[in-house]
Amino acid sequence: MRISHPPALLASRTVTDPPAWAGLQRELFAAQDKAWRIFADRYTEGDGRLVFRDRLGQGLDGRDGVDDFYEAFFNWPTLYLLGGSDDVLAAARRHWRGVTAQLAEMGMLVDGFERGYDWFHQGEGLLLFYGLCLAEPEDGELRELATRFADLYLPGGPNYDPEHRVIRAPHNGAAGPRWGFSDHDVYFPWSLALRPYGLPLDWIAEAAPFDDLAADPARARAYGKAMWERMGRGDTIVNLAATSLVANAYLLGGEARHAAWVSEYVDAWRERLDGREIVPDNAGTHGVVGEHLDGRWYGGHYGWSWPHGLPPVGTAAIVGAANAALLTGDRSYLELARNPLDAVLREAAPRRPAEVTTITKRWRPHLRGLADEPTLLAPMRRDDSGWFDHNVMPTQLPVALWHFSRDSADRERIDRLREASSWDWTAVHSQRTKEESGHEEPWYEYLAGRNPGYPERMLRSAADVCAERVAAIENDPVDPAVGPDAFGIHDWQDRNPVVTEALLQLTTGSPQVLYNGGLAQMHVRYFDAGRRRPGLPPDVAALVSAIDPERTVIELVNLGGAACSLVVQGGAFAEHRLDAAGADDEPPRPVGGPHVGVRLPARTQVRLTLAMTLHAARPACATPPWEVAG
Incomplete structure (x- = not known):
């Protein structure tokens, strides 16, 4: 018919007389079409892999790094989807294939998928794949892989226990549950970058300050064993990001079993609230909250206590809830997304900006001029001592939720944050984190009619960042024939000259994708x-x-x-x-x-x-x- x-x-x-924003927008498209080629010429080889002569998987962790290789290109398909050249999609596909072959040679993948790691990082690494699927939905190879990857998490797959409705371990993937945190006989957070976050499980006998454990191998071994037993098995809330992998398969193939699993798994986390005011971050191997943590609803890996608290918990809750609501049409799932945001806002209060001690890069430009003038800070983390680690609410979370729901209550939450902030929500700063977000506030003010010059300022800011990254590529002191060592692989993300946040906001009316595993919500x-x-x-x-x-x-x-x-x-x-x-x-x-x-x-x-x-x-x-x- x-x-x-x-x-x-x-x-x-x-x-x-063309509007200024229109010319600036087309100039940004043109600048990026040149910039990604400069990046590819400097950092990649003929088959698309990154120039890298070191090895992954050799450190104490032995599992980290897969996401960093894919993240270098995470938003290239997005540029194509918005109107970038045909070539950028072909390049993104070539780099995805080349990096996949490269990581497989290093033993980091099994049949093209991550061997086993946490979903805070897996979600980051899969953004490139999700973007390719959205750009080429009829491609047979991508559709087959999307289904095969999703089936790793469905009943009958290696990672999911349908009886208890848990993903069996915090580290999981193509090889099934990857118990603990390391393939070695001891796990201890080796990176000095983790020192500001302290350590989890401060209530166990083996606990000690970070530096004390680092200086005492025997005690570190005992502490690592306790982490393995208590945090290295069972479910954790960041596993909700796996719903994007399964939802992606449904969006390509329409198989009801994929939608059914998304709702089943998100339902399990909704039920784990079980009368609590706050969504828990863990469930044991039998699906019981606090099963391996002496009854605590907090303390899971990438949960409320360590290392970041609300950013991974809130992202996972929004991603899981939005995926379930998208596939089923049931808006009640969004209550799961609202819960962690409202939980920390109940504890928020005006504080001095100097009290922000973790995740400072995102907020430094906004808070710099405040000196000691208080602004609303919310606690990001919770342990036996109560709420701690106060910071600015990650605005991308309530904005992403409101954008999906368009409910008045979700908009009112943002308005409360705005009214309690001492810093200027209309300002456009040229800072970029690897998430390529960070301008939700001035965009929100533009949509509200309070920031009329935003399009031009945002487009100029994006063009400046693109140019700065091209200059950084051209002045990179690392030998281009050798590439970085295993500690320098984040430099690719920092120099990626493709900047899509401005184009997403202005052309589609949408925020940047939630970086730890969200699907595009345009x-x-x-x-x-x-x-x-x-x-x-x-x-x-x-x-x-x-x-x-x-x-x-x-x-x-x-x-x-x-x-x-x-x-x-x-x-x-x-x-x-x-x-x-x-x-x-x-x-x-x-x-x-x-x-x-x-x-x-x-x-x-x-x-x-x-x-x-x-x-x-x-x-x-x-x-x-x-x-x-x-």
Whole structure:
């Protein structure tokens, strides 16, 4: 049966004086198209692998490093999805294959998947794969791998115990549960970078300050054994990031068993609340909270006590809840995501910025000018002594939750944070962490109508960062024929010149993906109907200035001398129904589906106003019906 589509919307305003943001946006696309090539020429070999002559898996841990290799390219498919060149997708695919072969040779993978590590890191490393799947959803190789990887976590796979609904160990993967934290007979946090976080299990007899254990091998061995027994088995909340792996398989193939497992596993964590005010971070091998921690609901690996607290716990809760809500349509899952945010906010209070001692890089530019002026700080961690480690609430978490839900209560949570902050939420800082996020506050203020100059300032900031990273590549003192040693592999992430946060916010009305394993959650997407591929057509710029479901506003500008057509899609996975769409001052037309076409003659501009119903359709990774573009 042939499905009829409404006629494509037509741009009719001639561009005589292009808006500054449109030119800056196209310049940013062009700059990055040059920059990623410079990165690839300097750091990769012909088959796509990274130049690296050292070895992984030789230290006390023996399991770390896989994610760092993939992270160097994590947002390259995103650049393509937004309108980057065809070449950047081909390069991302080549580097993913080359790095996979490279890591397999080092014994870090089994059949193309991580042998076994925690999901705080696995989630980071898989962002490249998820991006490729979204960019090429019909590719047979990616679909087969997505299913095979997901099945590692379904009943019958090596990692999941369906009777107790637990992922059996904090370290898990293609080789099944990887008990403890090391393949050696002792585990102790060897990296000096962990010293600011202290150590977990401060209540056991073997506990001691970090430096004391580091200086006493016998005691460190006893402490490491206790960590293995108490934290190296059973489930931990960051394993919720594995739901993205299984949800990704569902979005590509539509198999009900994948959606069923996502809801089953997230349900297990919802039930572990069991009347508690705060979601626990652990469950033992029999599914009992505190089973290996003398009844404590805190103390699991990458949980409330160590090393970071809220950032991994909150991310995992949002990722798991959003995946379950996306696949089932049941919005009650989002209560699991709200719980850790509200738990720490109940303990928040104005404090001096000098009290921030961990995860300082993200907040240093914002707090620098405050001196001793108090601002709202929330405790990130909890142990036997109570709440501690106060910091600024990681704004990407409540913003990601609100963006997914668009509930007024989730927006009010952000407004409370804003009102209690002493620093300027409209400021655009050029800092970038490896997550390539950090500008949620000024973007939120722009959407609220309180930061009108944001698009131009954000685009200039992104261009500056891209240029700075190119300069760092060109001045890198490391021998290009040898590459870094195992301690320098993070330099690739720090020099990745692809910067997509600005483009995601401004063109799609969406925040950066949650870095520890989130799937893309875009408000709208674009497809170039002429080239039949994702992304904006060449010479076209887009600006989303409102993302209210009942009134989403998009400005499209064709700066080029040729006409083009595009398809606008509701949601990353066509999950939002477009109820009506209007062009400029024309009355809105009914749509009744996830797609609407737009025709842009040469040098024209149009303002689209969309009314949509969020999460109204079954989500899927697929290409749109091209005929909607007219």
